[in-house]
Amino acid sequence: MNPRYLSQFLSKSSAGVATHIFSAFGTIVALCGFVGCDSKPIGSKFVLSERTEELISPARKRVQDQLTEDFGTPQDLVAWLRFPVDYGMHKGTIKDVEATDQGSYKFAVDWTDADAESLRIRRGAGLMMTSGDYAGTNVKVNHYAPESGRIHIDAFMNPAPAVGDELTVVGGKLQAGRMLYMEHCVHCHGTSGDGNGPTAKYLNPKPRDYRLGKFKFTTTKPLEKIATSDLKRTVKLGIPGTYMPSFMLLKDDELSAIVEYVRWLAIRGEMEARIVNELHGDYSTADVRERVKGGETNDEIEEELQTLFDEDFSETVDDLASGLAADWLRADEEPSLILPNVPRVPDSLESQERGKKLYLSGDTKCVSCHGPTGRGDGSSTEEFWDIPGSQPIQKYAVRGLHDDWGNPIKPRDLTRGIYRGGRRPIDIFCRIYAGIKGTQMPAFGGKTGPKDLKDEDIWDIVNYVLSIPYETDRAIHEPLSIPPLEQTTAATE
Ligand code: HEC
Ligand code: HEC
Structure with missing residues (x-):
């Protein structure tokens, strides 16, 4: 049993643990990317962008910490619910509780939105209690048995959660997307979605680096982001005349899980870029060199940076996230789509x-x-x-x-x-x-x-x-x- 999970109250709201944490915009939920949270395959890290690497080390560290807090690591993904990503969520009510020999629990759950057998909940998915004494507590799933609808959790709770308590399992789709991505896409598009997988150097055109949040082939108006349906179509059909293959053989739910993971990587990359924009211009190695030439000392600059971080940086990050969330949300709304106002002119x-x-x-x-x-x-x-x-x-x-x-x-x-x-x-x-x-x-x-x-x-x-x-x-x-x-x-x- 890992007591660490119990202490993870993952509300990002400064008000502390919200009771109805799932309706609280901005909640983050930790989940594992892979079967077995603690296995760390080689080379499987999210790398920092080149621009982040140009920052002085305390600034770089802050960017890294912020990203880890909000998005996790490849093995330990975090679902930041503020973004319009379909992480996969299933709500249910506990109908009986069984203690295991190891002191944790198995719950039988009545699922609100699906039947037990159709659910694919993986080890490491986030489970959030949403009512009762444990409302707001986030634990991880150890095992899910679709035949019985029983969930085994990876945490010790005393007293036991009660029959009738409500819960939500989060992140199954993102995890599934990551696993498929690691199988089919990573060798070209890279773990971080930076378009720099091991095969990339042999290809022209290069695999897309998702981190700019820009995609070339969209049905959305100029300045709008790509729609989810566009990504799905591209992944399904591939990009003719390039090495981007077609994934026609994947099932529809697999395609949509991969696409959510790509959207999530794109959002993560853009968040990094936006945060770094706030710091570049004052706190890159080159900026600091110039400032020191101008008479400031390194200590003064680092102190100023620390004050910035202590005072309103979290708020800045929050604002950046709101803006980004709105951009991605809008892309899937009808006014963003290109809808010709006349039908095709006959081809004469x-x-x-x-x-x-x-x-x-x-x-x-x-x-x-x-x-x-x-x-x-x-x-x-x-x-x-x-x-x-x-x-x-x-x-x-x-x-x-x-x-x-x-x-x-x-x-x-x-x-x-x-x-x-x-x-x-x-x-x-x-x-x-x-x-x-x-x-x-x-x-x-x-x-x-x-x-x-x-x-x-x-x-x-x-x-x-x-x-x-x-x-x-x-x-x-x-x-x-x-x-x-x-x-x-x-x-x-
Ligand atoms: C063999 C290498 C390769 C593999 C494997 C691959 N891609 Fe690509 N992908 C590319 C290349 C090359 C491009 C850029 C084509 C271009 O610029 O026209 C691309 C572009 C893309 C784009 C950008 C489309 C746009 O509108 O800008 C997306 C999205 C994408 N790939 C998703 C995926 C996903 C998801 C997978 C796995 C299911 C995958 N790719 C697997 C090589 C690959
Ligand atoms: C400033 C240069 C520029 C101008 C002007 C321009 N294009 Fe392009 N066009 C490009 C480039 C570059 C690409 C390839 C982009 C890529 O895939 O990376 C392209 C791609 C295309 C494609 C291929 C789309 C696909 O799915 O592969 C078509 C069709 C096209 N252009 C038509 C036009 C037409 C018609 C016009 C004028 C109304 C036009 N372009 C004006 C630069 C231009």
Whole structure:
């Protein structure tokens, strides 16, 4: 028996242990990521981001501690209920209590939302008492027997919890997601979701680093995060033309568990970045070096940092979490979704021609990246581009476009008919409407200027884009805007 679990009152609210802890927004619940909480497989740690590593050591330590408190470790995940992640929750009422020889308990439970047999509760899942004398107490599940609906807990309680006490088991889905992730995704996407698994160095494009909270292929409007359904679709179908495989063979509940784990890793990574943003600029090694040159002492700076941590840093972290939670919540709500306000314009030659005109026009500048024939060889691929956010502005060392992760990217070769975000007309519509997030491919939809694209225009372009692979060479090399050769010659004579 591990008495440590009993002392874990995991309410993050400073008011102490809330009675109805599950309705308290912001509760965190510890659970184990793996069968056997204490087994620590090699190399299985959440690593700090490069920017965190740049901080002076007390600042770095605080970031690390904060992340461990709020998200745990890979072996000991924490479900911070403030975020809109489906951790997996099952409510029930104790219908009888049996003491074990070791002094802990087995409960038979009446489950409110499922029948006992269908539940997959794993060892290490968090169990929270929600009523009775132990309301607010968080323990861990030792074993669950679906045949009998009996849960064996890993804690000693005296007196025993009473029949009729209510409980909630949290985190089964997140744990299941982690196990599947470790099996199918980690070698490319890495334990921390940093896109840096052992296989990553051999791949181009690189596996996605989830920690920016940005994803490329979404059905959500520009500036909105990815919807849960988008992630599910991508994982199910894979990303054509890249090493991202399709996971068609996984069951639906497995896919959705993996997706929740990916969302959780993304949120964790973004929390880290947002916390570090609060400290970078004053407390990186380079900042401190400058400050010392300016006359301050190391001791003064560290003392100031300590005061910051003692005074309102927790509140700052809380605010950052609220903002982030709201962003992820919004992505799954209808107003964030791209819903064309007209149905697809029928795919006629006329529509394709209108689309082609727009594609070649100076208003869209598709040509500057994708080239006049769609081969992805526009003039922008020859330019040196600015690094976004660099102060003073710096340029990438290599010519051509880059994504927000700093990887060189090419505009898609549209003559090949391979689309990473899917080949349905609506997929291409979404790509043009919202751009490709985290890349320089701009968003064209939802704007209202006189020269901006309307949804009809976007459909015309979709029809054109989908026709490009079937254009004959002759047609490709004679874009509409250029008159035939004889005429040109005649005109210049
Ligand atoms: C063999 C390597 C590999 C494996 C295994 C792999 N991925 Fe990927 N994944 C990639 C690559 C490469 C990309 C980037 C493709 C691109 O940028 O177009 C990617 C991109 C993604 C994206 C980003 C989609 C977007 O819209 O930005 C998600 C989400 C993702 N993978 C999830 C997963 C999950 C979940 C698993 C396991 C079930 C998995 N991947 C397994 C290589 C892999
Ligand atoms: C500033 C450069 C730029 C401009 C302008 C641009 N694109 Fe792109 N486009 C890209 C890049 C880069 C990618 C590949 C991004 C990635 O997957 O990393 C891309 C990808 C695409 C894709 C592939 C989508 C998929 O699922 O694989 C299509 C289709 C596309 N662009 C169409 C267009 C059209 C149509 C226009 C004009 C209305 C346009 N682009 C304007 C840079 C650009």
